[in-house]
Amino acid sequence: MHSPIRLLNEAGVTFHAPATASEISAAEIQIGQPLPDDLRNLYLDHNGEEGSEEPVLMARLQSLEELIEACRVSDEFWEDECPFFRHRFLPVWADGGGNYFVVFVQGEERGLIGRINHDWPYFIEPHYRDANGLYAALLDAYRRDDFDLMRDYTGDSGMGQQERQVFDAHLATYNPALDAPIREYHGAFLLTLCPLGREQELLPLLRDDGLAVFTSRLLVRRKCHWALPALTDAAREHAPNSSIVFNLLNAITDLDAPNTGEALVKLARDFPVTLSVHYLIEALQRHGFRVERPQNAQQARIRVETEPDGWLVLAWADS
Known part of the structure; x- marks a missing residue:
């Protein structure tokens, strides 16, 4: 041999x-x-x-x-x-x-x-x-x-x-x-x-429970900033599965695409009610947003200048 x-x-x-x-x-x-x-x-x-x-x-x-x-x-x-x-x-x-x-x-x-x-x-x-x-x-x-x-x-x-x-x-x-x-x-x-150069052909895998997290990590590793909308869509779609959503939100902040802040705020405004917003709030914090969580309160306030009063309020308790 x-x-x-x-x-x-x-x-x-x-x-x-x-x-x-x-x-x-x-x-x-x-x-x-x-x-x-x-x-x-x-x-x-x-x-x-x-x-x-x-x-x-x-x-x-x-x-x-x-x-x-x-x-x-x-x-x-x-x-x-x-x-x-x-x-x-x-x-x-x-x-x-x-x-x-x-x-x-x-x-x-x-x-x-x-x-x-x-x-x-x-x-x-x-x-x-x-x-x-x-x-x-x-x-x-x-x-x-x-x-x-x-x-x-x-x-x-x-x-x-x-x-x-x-x-x-x-x-x-x-x-x-x-x-x-x-x-x-x-x-x-x-x-x-x-x-x-062919990463876009993998986007359907983001909808797959068993492959979404692996796919998101590849997109982050290769710095595919264009994939940000697909990742936020996947976070919405997988909202009932907290483990997948946790990893997808980590991928979104790790990707650090130019419009990440806007994408997270948009996600926060219409985040599915099937999951608490704990992980989303953590993602907003990782990206630099100011978050206030009063003790024992059932909501959190996110400092967003474009909101009418400068704050975006998110329910803290599970639905």
Whole structure:
């Protein structure tokens, strides 16, 4: 195998003996699909790796036996939760905490390496172009004895032709009418691989409960000031969900677009009654508005020069 996979072994990680071609073929039968060539060659080099804690190995190649079991458990889970996910990827590298780095084996993303987190099982972000990218990150973290892994895709750079094709494929497939897990799957690719200059195509994701916060953070990170109206509209739409609104209002103030003050005041004038205005008042304060909240009062006053008496009054109690 080439570096950095071999370099990880030379740095101290124990590789098990190679798997035979017949063992791999038997595993493919049990898994229900052939292994990608790169993965097959990896198992022909060594049938799994041992984990280590000092220095830390953030994820290790599972043996074929472990891979078979992980695929069986995964298939059972997806069959019950959302059959769409069955056989879309292989949970190859385990981190010891119930999370995996996976190889995508279908669609335009075939061959990319993503990460599945048991806390967010549907939002499976692509992290690396191939296994070499993953092993370069594992080797770097191992040498530093650190838990922080580098990524090929930072969300802002490193997009080549394949990445654009993957983005376009998921953009064409994403539909608000799809089940939430499937929307989150497409959204993970869209938000990770969005080419610079195409952020406007992500605005429909602001209406999605599972993707609105991730989308707002991307728009802030890329300083998309033009997205301010879409963010305030999203805050209104998600008003019943306090967690989403909290994050959207943070995004609005973090974006710090030229008309943020006017947008917050407009939002305050007609803020939906389905949520208390606590978070909105905090957003106004973060942006520099003067706020008065008399003790035990059920309202707050916001100093706004354009109001008739110079103050905008907001109800403080929940509706």
